[in-house]
Amino acid sequence: MSIENVEHGSRCAADCGFGASSDGIDCLPDGDGCGMAFLLEADESEFHDRYMVEATKAFNAILNMMPEDPKGRKPSFIHTRMGTMLAWVDHNANECEHQVTHESDDLKIAEVLGIRNFGAKGAIQAS
Numbered sequence: 504m505s506i507e508n509v510e511h512g513s514r515c516a517a518d519c520g521f522g523a524s525s526d527g528i529d530c531l532p533d534g535d536g537c538g539m540a541f542l543l544e545a546d547e548s549e550f551h552d553r554y555m556v557e558a559t560k561a562f563n564a565i566l567n568m569m570p571e572d573p574k575g576r577k578p579s580f581i582h583t584r585m586g587t588m589l590a591w592v593d594h595n596a597n598e599c600e601h602q603v604t605h606e607s608d609d610l611k612i613a614e615v616l617g618i619r620n621f622g623a624k625g626a627i628q629a630s
């Protein structure tokens with residue numbers, strides 16, 4: 504079996520954090536809730552059948568169609584207790600001035616990120 508090595512950035516494949524404000528989102532090296540937006544491709548199995556394999560390929564194909572960001576940010580998954588959101592994140596920021604992190608209150612996170620639905624938690628609508 505060969506494992507494809509994909510360049511996703513030094514520390515940011517899955518385990519960085521985020522600091523957000525309405526001005527932007529920076530990566531936090533010691534945090535949780537942020538990672539480069541791509542899905543791991545895996546062999547077909549009991550829990551990752553051909554539908555999962557095809558869906559993974561399709562998701563990654565869409566993510567690969569994203570244009571380069573002029574500010575150098577990368578498409579990223581922001582994981583919150585409410586669900587996961589796609590966002591441009593600066594993974595090269597030296598300092599993060601944004602105070603809202605995955606540990607912040609759900610309403611604060613929703614407000615700063617502009618989240619309009621709390622789908623994973625039910626029918627709460629933020630708008």
Ligand SMILES: [Zn+2]
Nearest residue numbers: 515519530594
């Ligand atoms: Zn990062």
